[in-house]
Amino acid sequence: MKPKILIAGALAMATALPALAAEGDPVYNYTLIEADIAEIDDETVGAFDAQGWVGGDYNRFWWKAEGEFADGDFEDAEVQALYSRYISKFWDAQIGVRYDLEPKGETYGVIGLQGLAPYFFEVDAAAFVSSSGDVSARFEATGELLFTQRLILEPGIALDFYAEDDPSRQIGSGLATAEYSAQLRYEFTREFAPYVELAYEEAYGDTADFQRLETGSADDTVFKVGLRTMF
């Protein structure tokens, strides 16, 4: 039922767009998809991270989706449908809904800020409130370092915060997990860019304790091979 509400909400936002797009603000669109695979504990794990928008310069329908699958099953999967509003030269404020399909169905309200910080850092910060009232937040930032016009190193950081402990999901309050990554991609074209990526993931606080109990370790280094495409 909740996915239905989400889809209805997204559709409502999408159909409202022509009205939002003022005269002289024609509608364009953008899609960015990164998909990669990694070997983790002798298991092939696939992951994707995608987002895009449809709209004018000031008002956009912005969607985001990410997921991880192993052995043909999704272990994590979420989608977000957001209304994105230009608030200053480099920033959009976003509000909308997130739905987790895996590991368990859950709906969240989302409020966030996305844009370009000084020194050309792409930043995406969002706060989430689940249907049961749990509050969490996510901060992601990436930069760019050009070796050549096409060989580009993209360092990144992703932090997850939770307001309260949730033992059922093995989550402790505060900074729970962080991922520090370095993606090296080759942009044959803007649309077609294979990459390799090294990511170091570390859990903190009670989350780290939970993970140590479960797997004996609170950190992991992952090597990924993937493809980035935009259109």
Add this chain to the structure above:
Amino acid sequence: MRFKLAGLLIATSSLIAPAALADVYNLEIDQFERTVDGKTLTGVSINGTSPGPLLRLREGEDVTINVTNTLDVDTSLHWHGIILDAGMDGVPGISFDGIAPGETYTYNFTANQSGTYWYHGHSALQEQEGVFAPIIIEPAKPDPFEYDREHVIILADWLNDSPYKALANLKKRSNYYNYNRRTVFDLWRDWRNADRGEKTDVIQERLAWGRMRMDPTDIVDITGYSFLVNGETPEDNWSGLFEAGEKVRLRFINAAAMTYFDVKIPGLKMTVVQADGQNIEPVSVDEFPIAIAETFDVIVEPEAGQSYTIFAAAKDRSGYARGTLSETPGAEAAIPELGPRPELTMAAMGEGHASHGAMAESEAGGMDEMTMDMSGDAHRGHGEMLAMEHGPKVLSYDDLRALTPYTDRRAPDREVELRLTGNMERYFWSINDVKFGDAGPLEFNYGERVRITFKNETMMEHPMHLHGLWMDLVNGEGDMAPRKHTITIRPGETISADVTVDATGSWAFHCHILQHAATGMFRQVNVIGGVQ
């Protein structure tokens, strides 16, 4: 016929006595297939060609132009630089409703001026697809300079892709076309080359650009152009003939969508005699920059037995347009070096344009406080650097003096400040931070004299074109100030122009970089009062 241009036009009544000074011209806007540098694209033509047919009018002529739209979308033609009734100006939504598919629209106006002008589409991105052509209006009294022969040189840029696709790409990623960004190796090179005491400046400069979220290599928005002279690529080598001892008048028109050119003819001095169709005090130059939509007429005196390359380097040095002046068709002359790609440099506030080295950033770090400069730039100058004795003489706006004073030299009644603004990250352009779609019209009162002050707060140069009204460039020449239909303003620069508001109705006023006009650097001007 001495004036070679593909598809010369059809003056249906040209057999009638020319003394009538009234001709009818028929033009048709249609799609055409065009192969440039090996790639075939669908463009939009006038009478089957791009550039379209030359309109050769006479001062005082009552002109009737029937324009038939054979496209399946609306179209229009605008007569650039021609002073006429607002309803005949050809801007859909401002002057008229546009020309619907299958319709023929009749333009009527009297040519009350003379000189070199041009006409082009003003609907969607059709001008970028090929809808432009030259206009020559022969003066009622002979021009105050001599020449034996003339050629139109219409400069253009032809993209290897659809301009609509290019705009969509810029909206997705504004640096989509920039493959000249600075790399870590550039940083290493600059660091190594810097003197001991200046190494931190290299870092500081990188950080300053990063702090402002601006890119010094962002010189042009789109790359992938072929640069054309009269529709021909450098390989095609457009050929303009002369005979020994002749003075040749070259009528340069920059009809490019997105490209400024620096024009020179190695081995020849060029005497600039008209700017935007207006007589000026002759200036002898080695080179002149031509902004999009400007025209310059020059006189050259080629020597017998010589061939000369007409060389128009694109501002970003990604290529050049080229033709050859010679006594025999197909001759060639040496092609000059393009020179290095320019980069924007930061100059401290108030330090002016000449400073390339020192970099200082204000507390706020915003564009308002900065001036940008094109390093190695030969443009305009305010020009101490360029006026130096030994270098080549490059035309600057400071050199432009009207040949005879214009009638209205009143001091302006009021000043309107227009800040040229934009958002590179999102790829839209604006005036006073407001896009055309969100802005009301500017209102001028009939009979008043308005000073327009342009303040360019962006990193790009903008050629601002006012329809229907002349702009008297405020360049320190007082009563001899030249008048222009298009004025270019460099990054960080402030330029004023005084306008005698002597034409009623609604007029377009916009940046003539066509993707800038399309994304918001555009205004409607309503002239209140007066009669047509």
